Amino acid sequence: MAQHDMQIANNTGIAVRGDINAALAALVTNNSGDTAPSPTYPFMWWADSNTGHLKQRNAANTAWIDHGDLSSALLRRNDISGDVELSTQIMNIAGVPVGGLQFVSLELTGSSQPQSANFIRLCADLTGAGEYNEGKLTGQNVVDAGAYDPAVGDASGVTATAIISVSGSPLNGRTVHLIETEKRFVRPGDPGEVLDDAIRNVYGDGAWKSDAGYPPTGAFKISAGSKAVLNNQAASTVPYWQLDASLIVPTAGENRPRSRGVAVYMRVF
Known part of the structure; x- marks a missing residue:
């Protein structure tokens, strides 16, 4: 642990060399210590050995910015953009729980689908080679009931379902409605309740x-x-x-x- 005021005072040669070495030691250890270095400078680093966090002085030199645990790697924007799997998981999964839905306006230039390893698309006929739901849905069943028949009282429109087939998924083996194909709307209510049109x-x-x-x-x-x-x-x-x-x-x-x-x-x- 080393800290220094980063000011080299006039002195004899050996004293100046010692002062310079002490300043360099503070620099290479990120001013490590149990207490904050003094004086402080804008953007100055401090390895806070008391909390175990890496901190940096803000531009105004009025407060410390906490960059997190000293024992963990820093995650930067370039690190994320350079790792496709990490990037898509962070951007597309954060805040979406298992069983949660994500809506994407694919007709807009620049839009993209979420990470296919973690999602299925609720649309029929996308299980072929290279398609989004390849290997993830089985037992697809699409029935078009046509127009409503008052004499029978049957449901009208399309009903489309499939079975999730993703090993390790908590939803593996569950049947889902392919609501894109059904043109079925999602609304607040009892979870899983399926209502036909009226x-x-x-x-x-x-x-x-x-x-x-x-x-x-x-x-x-x-x-x-x-x-x-x-x-x-x-x-x-x-x-x-x-x-x-x-x-x-x-x-x-x-x-x-x-x-x-x-x-x-x-x-x-």
Whole structure:
């Protein structure tokens, strides 16, 4: 352990040499000691043998910056960027627990997928050679139920599942929904609860006789054209009732909230 004030005083030759050697000893040991060196200088190093930490004086020379344990290697930005595995694990895994999801906008130039050794992508048909889920998913099952059948009451849309096959993963053997393929939304609720699509009830009313006293309301309207009907046993052509949900709500070929597509990944290891 050595410390020095870094000031070489005028003296005899042997004394000056001793002073210089003491200053050099302080430099090569990073001013090691149980107490802080004095005086201090901007960016000065101090190996604090009391706490076992390497410290550096800040630019204003007002405080010490603690760089951590003296017995551990320092991790610098260049070290991280030069080690692809270390870099991706630090940048893509930190804060994402096993079973956690990560969303990536792959359509943006410069975006990247998370480390494939630690994640699966929740998308069907990516298990081929060189693809993201190669060797990590088995038993893929994709079923397209088509349009909803009110007579049967079955679910509509696509259901896609697969089994995680990653040795050593806490999730190995678990079945997951491939929500990218299903176009299924994630929302707060009971973990694992899977709900099929539904909409709020669409309603309206009217009377068989449509005139100024009985206008249709809600999702009902009077047709622009007319149809032939029996009126008191005699054929006649009259306007008819139509149900049109788009009169009161936005409509599309599927039920959905406002959305934006992203790639979805799950950490499995």
